Amino acid sequence: MASPASGIVDIHTHMYPPSYVEIMESRTTIPIVRKFPQASDPRLILLEEEVKSLEDALKDPQAKVPGRPLTTHYSSVQQKIHFMDTHGIQKSVVSLANPWLDFLDASESPAIAKKINEEFSDLCGQYPRRLFFFAALPLTASLEDILSSVEHVRGLKYCRGVILGTSGLGKGLDDPRLLPVYKALAESKLPIFLHPHYGLPSEVWGDRAGEYGHVLPLALGFPMETTIAVTRMFLAGVFDEVRELQIILAHSGGTLPFLAGRIESCVVHDGQLLREGKLAKSRRTVWDVLKEQIYLDAVVYSPTSLKLAAESSGADRVMFGTDHPFFPPLETDEQGEWESVTWNTAAIRKATEGKSVETEAILGGNATRVLRLDEEF
């Protein structure tokens, strides 16, 4: 597979660096990391319903281990580089995996954020020109501490943005208390990589959800959570208030590209919004915001959906990603090619067939330009 001139760039790729794993090892509430005699890898426990089986598995060596294996893919930078080499990826912009720092006490989160972001910076420094990162912010801390963290990470050599969940300061991303943070990020030219984390209540999956593995919360919950979060930002006027804010949406915008027309129709047909004078002709539509302030990753596993993503925000605003180390192959060697990656490269090539400029842009050119990956600092 021939690589584009700028090389393939992966903007959606996670790590739990060693000090973050240590934190999870010391905790008794999620997220937790525990070792079990009956499993070769430590287990990563992210969900409340997995905690119940934790005690059983520690007591009974026959019991099923909870959570997911925390392989070296999650914490080893050498493994990240091997994965990149295997898939022809020249550069990666790594980010802390969920749930980031959102579970930490306000008293500890600023110091931990500083430590983790510096650790990411050091990891990137081990492979200059190949690794960059999105920093994590201590959102449970005071506004002052959060803004200090933005100031800190903008000074880190390989930092190219911040990764954010959808809870913000606890009340979502349309919380007006976040405006100073958005403004600081915009002024620092640090885009937000918006990423979901089991944000829909589990009742929506119904009584039989357990029979379907993790499919419902991952396949539907994640993209729906992202769509809700960014639509709330749009309706709250965040994009108008902070015109320089740039946001990269995980999983090709969740479902935003497909629902953009319906959102617009519901807005222009809403009596309350009309009465409140919110439907001015000069109003920017979802389509405008998609093309001016939103970027999408290409993690959508379908050429037709990828085509819609590229038509929605522009082929110059969509960027390849892998979601590594999640979705490893179940039946082939984890050191080899991952189908969860090749589906997405194939989708990009198919969706942009006959338009090699777009293929190269989505595989790497856009990320290189938008995230300044040709610049050392």
Next chain:
Amino acid sequence: MASPASGIVDIHTHMYPPSYVEIMESRTTIPIVRKFPQASDPRLILLEEEVKSLEDALKDPQAKVPGRPLTTHYSSVQQKIHFMDTHGIQKSVVSLANPWLDFLDASESPAIAKKINEEFSDLCGQYPRRLFFFAALPLTASLEDILSSVEHVRGLKYCRGVILGTSGLGKGLDDPRLLPVYKALAESKLPIFLHPHYGLPSEVWGDRAGEYGHVLPLALGFPMETTIAVTRMFLAGVFDEVRELQIILAHSGGTLPFLAGRIESCVVHDGQLLREGKLAKSRRTVWDVLKEQIYLDAVVYSPTSLKLAAESSGADRVMFGTDHPFFPPLETDEQGEWESVTWNTAAIRKATEGKSVETEAILGGNATRVLRLDEEF
């Protein structure tokens, strides 16, 4: 605007027939219809949070009236025909609007279902060859009563399927107790028109949702609810169990066409499904089911999204709809053209540009064929 040979057919168009309005007038819990001196039309109150302001508005003639106006568009068949004529619609397959019969006691729902379905049949009889309908089932009643209702509606001359919400018998559409109903519908060649109804918990819209009118639950909640419901059916194996079951998804599948690739990826990467032997090579994928058992309406307000819908399930499986009488124009005469309709006709024409066979199929040909609208019975 030139009409296609088969005429334009609207498969997504609702009514509250007179006897249903009477039921809502007599109720004290939602859905409720009430008249207020300060409003010209009766008000339709569908949401729990609207009930609070109901008492205030009845006492204080200055107070804001709750809910939405129940104009003649909701209950008058002459108004439906006028609306169809205004938009060049030759045939409509009308259906009861949400929340259908899902709020009725088991003791009363079979008789009311019978009455309402016969009323629909009579309404259609007033305009033969122009009106058909999707029947409503008494899902709160016993299985025996539900099956009797299927038997009843299959004998009604203008009935062409049934409209169903996502709650089923109270536990969603992946409830195994529904299998006999699905089988009876399949044997009767009655497709399900699957339609959402405020099925996501309101907490997901956040503290500021009230500032955004009805946009979040309508624009996002409705399509997400549909997507969750049909994906649960897929994962439960309903489509394999009842191969002849045909289902028409409202709002172009909610978000199913966009998320199909992600659903497939999450399925093939799910360790539990693998261990349980659910990932056999012969397994039918979401893509297969989309092309074999699912139809989509074209109510998506966007040419690019419509193109994805047509690519997902096939241009021979997408059917025009209006969602009338919802989304009336706010600033122009309700008796004239509705923008919520013209957006969708324009989207169809744009998405199928240069392919007039597909344009005609989506505007009317598919519905005529699939729902046997050329047949009198």
